[in-house]
Amino acid sequence: MKNISGFERRFIVSGLKENIRSDGREMFDYRDITLQTGNLPQTNGSSLFKLGNTHIITGVKVEIGEPLKDHPNEGRLEISVECCPSASPEFEGRGAEDLNSELSGAMNKIINTNSALDLKSLCILERKKCWIIYIDVLVLDSDGNLFDSVSMGINAALSDVKIPKIRVVPGDKVGDLEIEVFGEEESRKLDTSKVPICITFAQIDGYNIVDPTIQEESCMSSRVTIAVNKNQNICGMMMGGTSGIDTQVLIQLTQLSIKIGPGLYKALDYMTNQNKTKLQQKNDLII
Amino acid sequence: MNVQVVNLGEVITNENESIRGHGTFQKDGNLVSSVAGIVHRVNKLVSVKPLRSRYHPEVGDVVVGRITEVLRNNWKVDIGARHDAFLGLSAIILPGGVQRRRTSTDEMNMRNFYKEDELISAEIQKINYETFKISLHTRSFKYGKLSDGQFVTVPPMLIKRSKSHYLVLPNGVLLILGCNGFIWLSIPEESELKIKKISNWFISTTTELQELEDEINENSNKSIKDKNMDLETNNFDFYKKKEKMITKEQRLEICRVRNAVLALSNSFLPIYPTSIMLVCKKSIEENINPKEMIKQKNMIILTSEVKELIK
Numbered sequence: 001m002k003n004i005s006g007f008e009r010r011f012i013v014s015g016l017k018e019n020i021r022s023d024g025r026e027m028f029d030y031r032d033i034t035l036q037t038g039n040l041p042q043t044n045g046s047s048l049f050k051l052g053n054t055h056i057i058t059g060v061k062v063e064i065g066e067p068l069k070d071h072p073n074e075g076r077l078e079i080s081v082e083c084c085p086s087a088s089p090e091f092e093g094r095g096a097e098d099l100n101s102e103l104s105g106a107m108n109k110i111i112n113t114n115s116a117l118d119l120k121s122l123c124i125l126e127r128k129k130c131w132i133i134y135i136d137v138l139v140l141d142s143d144g145n146l147f148d149s150v151s152m153g154i155n156a157a158l159s160d161v162k163i164p165k166i167r168v169v170p171g172d173k174v175g176d177l178e179i180e181v182f183g184e185e186e187s188r189k190l191d192t193s194k195v196p197i198c199i200t201f202a203q204i205d206g207y208n209i210v211d212p213t214i215q216e217e218s219c220m221s222s223r224v225t226i227a228v229n230k231n232q233n234i235c236g237m238m239m240g241g242t243s244g245i246d247t248q249v250l251i252q253l254t255q256l257s258i259k260i261g262p263g264l265y266k267a268l269d270y271m272t273n274q275n276k277t278k279l280q281q282k283n284d285l286i287i
Numbered sequence: 288m289n290v291q292v293v294n295l296g297e298v299i300t301n302e303n304e305s306i307r308g309h310g311t312f313q314k315d316g317n318l319v320s321s322v323a324g325i326v327h328r329v330n331k332l333v334s335v336k337p338l339r340s341r342y343h344p345e346v347g348d349v350v351v352g353r354i355t356e357v358l359r360n361n362w363k364v365d366i367g368a369r370h371d372a373f374l375g376l377s378a379i380i381l382p383g384g385v386q387r388r389r390t391s392t393d394e395m396n397m398r399n400f401y402k403e404d405e406l407i408s409a410e411i412q413k414i415n416y417e418t419f420k421i422s423l424h425t426r427s428f429k430y431g432k433l434s435d436g437q438f439v440t441v442p443p444m445l446i447k448r449s450k451s452h453y454l455v456l457p458n459g460v461l462l463i464l465g466c467n468g469f470i471w472l473s474i475p476e477e478s479e480l481k482i483k484k485i486s487n488w489f490i491s492t493t494t495e496l497q498e499l500e501d502e503i504n505e506n507s508n509k510s511i512k513d514k515n516m517d518l519e520t521n522n523f524d525f526y527k528k529k530e531k532m533i534t535k536e537q538r539l540e541i542c543r544v545r546n547a548v549l550a551l552s553n554s555f556l557p558i559y560p561t562s563i564m565l566v567c568k569k570s571i572e573e574n575i576n577p578k579e580m581i582k583q584k585n586m587i588i589l590t591s592e593v594k595e596l597i598k
Contacts, residue, residue, distance in 0.1 A: 003353060003355075003404045004404060005353075005402075005404045005405040005406055005434075006402075006404075006405075007405065007406070007432075007433065007434035007435060007436075007528060008406070008436075008437070008438060010434070010435065010530060011434075011435050011436060011437065014530070014533065015538060018535045018538060020535065020538050020539060020542065022437055022542070022545065023542060023545065023546060023577070023578060023581060024539065024542035024543070024545075024546060024576065024577030024578035024580070025578045026578070029578060031581075032581060032582045032583065034583070052581075
């Protein structure tokens with residue numbers, strides 16, 4: 001909602017003075033998080049993530065391919081984020097192109113590294129074969145704060161991914177090698193303990209708030225997105241908006257994000273476990 | 288009460304005597320529905336009212352709209368209908384209070400009245416069905432520019448057409464329920480209104496319900512009278528809208544009502560003063576903070592009483 005009157009803006013700013021936002025939240029409160037994993041059975045891992053009215057669906061597929069020339073013993077990820085044109089009026093036609101490339105670039109920067117996932121464990125045959133993990137994110141509905149939602153959706157989907165067990169056997173011709181892929185029962189999970197999530201701060205008239213709604217985003221002068229992981233390390237920082245940020249404020253925000261991170265991870269883990277038990281109950285019933 | 292709900296393409300009736308109204312068409316001698324909704328029968332006229340559709344404007348509706356363009360002698364207003372509405376320069380209250388002719392100076396000063404992206408509340412004056420021109424007017428003190436408050440959107444069919452759409456709720460919140468589903472929440476001008484604490488309320492009998500609605504209407508009329516005096520003395524102050532001082536408690540009450548409206552909209556329940564007050568009362572009884580009201584599990588608890596009332 002890019003259109004907002006000066007009077008509505010005035011109301012939001014005077015509310016921030018009292019630490020009350022439009023829905024009663026305080027400055028550093030996140031909205032309600034809902035998470036479901038394993039929604040898309042045709043994928044190797046998936047998640048449906050909701051942060052307030054922002055809905056994100058993520059699908060992960062793993063395929064065997066060739067590693068990059070300068071990283072011959074590592075697998076890799078290919079992340080692509082797309083904002084559905086029905087998610088918001090600004091996304092109609094080619095309006096979402098810039099946002100799509102910004103989101104995809106940001107996610108690649110923080111997740112497609114060795115510090116987030118053990119890429120060496122994705123190698124099958126050095127210089128010849130490796131696992132390539134394709135992550136496709138679709139923003140179905142946008143109510144602000146896409147960076148955080150996309151990163152948390154990817155986190156949840158990766159924790160759901162099952163990589164099939166494989167065995168390298170000699171092929172038909174001499175010196176050829178073939179890869180035998182086993183069924184789903186013998187698959188392994190990825191170690192996602194170091195995958196970071198993003199925490200976005202919006203600056204409105206000197207006040208910094210976390211998790212802005214689309215109304216608050218149209219009032220903000222600048223945005224800082226800080227990626228943190230479970231070990232409370234800072235994994236990346238991105239900025240956006242039209243005005244700059246004071247260095248002192250930036251330091252304070254990074255310290256704040258380290259405090260906020262664990263709470264979000266707890267919520268995500270709790271819900272992922274709930275989904276697992278539900279799935280287990282379903283499987284038990286079938287057997 | 289028999290309510291017939293039909294889906295797209297469902298046969299409503301195969302009588303040849305029925306006159307087909309909106310939302311129906313004839314196929315193979317049957318009357319088939321073209322929308323998903325409820326069948327309305329008035330003598331022989333059969334029509335289907337869709338469950339979810341764009342706002343359909345009627346003359347006399349109170350609406351909340353956003354100014355999209357400033358034209359030569361009128362403003363274009365977005366009211367969420369199939370066409371934009373127009374607010375003419377001759378349809379607003381000009382400074383001075385008394386009715387006077389609009390001059391070319393007024394045309395130059397249009398942005399001093401209403402600018403782009405500002406919210407207004409207005410009444411639909413007339414609709415020209417040939418050119419689809421919807422004309423609005425703000426010729427009353429309860430209409431005009433909206434400031435110092437919050438804006439929420441709900442599906443338009445949840446708002447019933449009633450006596451008054453400009454309401455002051457007993458917990459001190461000003462509520463403008465636009466028939467187009469656009470809702471404005473704020474604080475009324477006069478702070479010396481009869482504000483009853485919600486914990487003293489027991490809305491169980493119909494007489495008490497009636498008392499509640501009467502009280503809300505009384506409060507609303509008081510608020511309108513105060514605006515009258517404002518306009519006669521000031522010039523453009525009516526449009527400049529100085530910032531109102533809103534206390535922390537008042538702000539929390541606005542948040543509570545806003546979340547109550549969204550909870551009702553989420554469960555597709557009708558939004559009118561009684562249902563909103565029931566949800567607010569329940570939130571206080573269950574000790575739910577405004578910020579926790581929008582959680583899924585809480586919304587179910589809050590709207591349970593309203594669902595009982597609807598039955």
